[in-house]
Amino acid sequence: MSWHLQSDTIGAYATGRLGVASAGSVEAHLLECGMCRAKLAGLAQSEAPARRRHDDSLAVILDQIDRPQPTLLERFLTALGVSPGLAKLTAGAPRLRQSWLVGGLAVLAVAVLVAQVGPGPAGVVMFVVSAPVAPALGIAFSYGWGGDPAGEIAVTAPLPVLRLLLLRTVVVLLSWLPVAALLAVALPERGRVALLWFIPAIALTSLTVALASFVGTARAATAVTTTWLVLAATTVRGTRWTTASAWLEHSFLFRPIGQALLAVIALGALVVAIARRTSFEVRRSS
Amino acid sequence: MNATDTAVVARLAGVGKRFGRRAVLHGIDLTVRTGVTGLLGPNGAGKTTLLRILATALRPDAGELTVLGDDVLDPDGRYRIRQRIGYLPQQPGFHEWDTVYDFVNHVALLQEINDSRRRQSEILRVLDIMNMADCMHQHLRWLSGGQRHRVALAQALLGDPQLLLLDEPTVGLDPYERLRFRQVVSEVARKNAVVLSTHSTDDVAALCDEVVVLRLGRTAFTGCPAAMIAAADGHVWLSDAPGPRAATWWRAADGHYRHIGDPPPGADLAAPTLEDGYLHLVSRS
Numbered sequence: 185m186s187w188h189l190q191s192d193t194i195g196a197y198a199t200g201r202l203g204v205a206s207a208g209s210v211e212a213h214l215l216e217c218g219m220c221r222a223k224l225a226g227l228a229q230s231e232a233p234a235r236r237r238h239d240d241s242l243a244v245i246l247d248q249i250d251r252p253q254p255t256l257l258e259r260f261l262t263a264l265g266v267s268p269g270l271a272k273l274t275a276g277a278p279r280l281r282q283s284w285l286v287g288g289l290a291v292l293a294v295a296v297l298v299a300q301v302g303p304g305p306a307g308v309v310m311f312v313v314s315a316p317v318a319p320a321l322g323i324a325f326s327y328g329w330g331g332d333p334a335g336e337i338a339v340t341a342p343l344p345v346l347r348l349l350l351l352r353t354v355v356v357l358l359s360w361l362p363v364a365a366l367l368a369v370a371l372p373e374r375g376r377v378a379l380l381w382f383i384p385a386i387a388l389t390s391l392t393v394a395l396a397s398f399v400g401t402a403r404a405a406t407a408v409t410t411t412w413l414v415l416a417a418t419t420v421r422g423t424r425w426t427t428a429s430a431w432l433e434h435s436f437l438f439r440p441i442g443q444a445l446l447a448v449i450a451l452g453a454l455v456v457a458i459a460r461r462t463s464f465e466v467r468r469s470s
Numbered sequence: 471m472n473a474t475d476t477a478v479v480a481r482l483a484g485v486g487k488r489f490g491r492r493a494v495l496h497g498i499d500l501t502v503r504t505g506v507t508g509l510l511g512p513n514g515a516g517k518t519t520l521l522r523i524l525a526t527a528l529r530p531d532a533g534e535l536t537v538l539g540d541d542v543l544d545p546d547g548r549y550r551i552r553q554r555i556g557y558l559p560q561q562p563g564f565h566e567w568d569t570v571y572d573f574v575n576h577v578a579l580l581q582e583i584n585d586s587r588r589r590q591s592e593i594l595r596v597l598d599i600m601n602m603a604d605c606m607h608q609h610l611r612w613l614s615g616g617q618r619h620r621v622a623l624a625q626a627l628l629g630d631p632q633l634l635l636l637d638e639p640t641v642g643l644d645p646y647e648r649l650r651f652r653q654v655v656s657e658v659a660r661k662n663a664v665v666l667s668t669h670s671t672d673d674v675a676a677l678c679d680e681v682v683v684l685r686l687g688r689t690a691f692t693g694c695p696a697a698m699i700a701a702a703d704g705h706v707w708l709s710d711a712p713g714p715r716a717a718t719w720w721r722a723a724d725g726h727y728r729h730i731g732d733p734p735p736g737a738d739l740a741a742p743t744l745e746d747g748y749l750h751l752v753s754r755s
Binding site: 272334335339341343 | 552566625
């Protein structure tokens, strides 16, 4: 071969900077010329480390772009000492999880409105009776109503199901209790009466977790909240001329003894849930 | 695969299961080894229940079961088993609003693959195996049935499980996907164990070292595919007309009637296939 490719042409070919036509003619020459092939091979070898470094940095950048960023809730849980993996699982509950919060807030907002503009204490009573229901439903919704659709895969995974359920329960309570407490400030009644929902909320949540070990979260939440509403509706009583306190204390649920009993039930239910932790880890039916 | 280069992965002795008053499995004795074990049987034979028991999703009511050297009834043992198995349920539910990546990531977290770099590379590895890496940012609700199935299979491969349990894994797959699936299972079975339930004797013929036929919750046959074919030796007949005394018969594509069981008059004995072997085993009274 009487002529050879110039070094910068070989360099441009090696790095893919030549157009299709020029690259075609370079390739035609390379097929015939051993000297230029050797020069190309040498060039490729000398550029390999630099290319590898370039590829590595690109991989790191792409990795950073691709990697999902932790959400605010994940960062909050991680700051509390929860492992990043468990935090992601807790925060990654089905999207339905927000619906219970919105629904609960709507009910409480109506109750506050009735308490402010309506006659008598019905709004306050409605607030105190309905505020404990939302977190119990929230537990069920945090897995999707009817349970986790990927539940069969979850029960055969090593991560204990109860650990995840309890963590989601804590998140549900942490989301609900401050919100309900803030709304309670808007009630015309202050002090003890406006906080009578607090212990029942903890008790209903705890009972739902315990009952879920027998029948699953959705049925447990339905049973516990329905029982609560029926009990409250049939025992709370009063007239528009009596106070909210009188309405509520007509029911044993809102007397000091009833509240103490609910606190004991809350603790007992938590003990039952932990004692039955293995029952969360197998299917309940065929 | 030779018996000499296989290891025992699970051992069942007298395993039974009831749901209320209905007994679903009766005294199952089985040894699962490295390689592919196929579970065949009609609907309701107990295949899914047996797989769920192996996957620790259900507890047996009777008998003993060790998986990967651990007792399934021991909580610590069950935890160790779950770290080392992959499971594809018959109806794997999805979080429909998740992307493919999010869903597999969710399962990887349940598998306690907590290191984010390792988890990410493991997710990409299994999605790549199932040819789903290009779709990883798509939402599950928009995927075809076959694609969803491949995602479900990908999650079962997370962590390179020593025992892979697959419940009807080829249902809904087109021929190309089925071939891809067989390649994946064959690769896994080179060093690990795979137990799959299926209605397809083609899958068994293509993949399985060992076949277990279940019938009404009992083991009707355990052995290699060749032995299953041999079980029908002398029971398969061809004739020009149907013979109602046979346990089962059908008209084949060539116009002849194939019978399993008692022959009609003038029938000729035929060489059995794997399907004949299966039908002979499940149609015996």
